[in-house]
Amino acid sequence: MNLRTNGQWLRWTGLAVATASQLLATSPLEAQAPRPEDIAAGMRIYRQKGDCQACHGWAADGRKMDSQMPDGADLRSSQLTRARLVTAIKCGIPGKAMPAFDRLAYSDGRCYGMREADLRRLPTQMPDPAAPLQPREIEQLADFLFAKVIGQGPMNRTKCIEYWGSDVEICRDLPD
């Protein structure tokens, strides 16, 4: 190999390395392990700011806490990918009683290309969310749901204590 081809080879490898590291840098969030503080933040949002538990239940098993609220899905057995789950939280589910947590969800077509007027034509109206959530908060919710809820089996005493922060009464009857 003369110097010239050698230099070319180096340039090509350099390019390949640069492309590979770019790919790694832009890989989807789900490829990274969630940080414990994000999981904890997501759990707080589920309980308080988003009040997801009103419809989905504190155990996220679809047994709602507020009898006045619509029946939410059993999130423990959800089959959604992370991308679809994030969309469901941001955009709600048109035609069902799942609220949209992105404040601008139906203002500019970002959700399914639909706007407020399109939603009003549906037989079931979306309730307002307890509070709008920032994209980062929705990612934290997804971190929490995938780490602690989706595909994580039924609620038990240990998970219950973790959720409530102490051994509250509802945790006592659960299996260990």
Ligand code: HEC
């Ligand atoms: C006002 C009631 C209500 C609230 C509050 C609510 N949801 Fe829902 N959610 C629903 C309903 C209703 C559905 C659709 C159930 C069905 O498919 O019939 C749903 C569906 C979903 C789904 C889709 C599940 C699947 O597998 O298809 C996800 C994910 C979800 N909710 C997450 C959340 C999160 C996270 C929060 C809090 C930020 C939340 N929901 C707050 C009522 C609610």
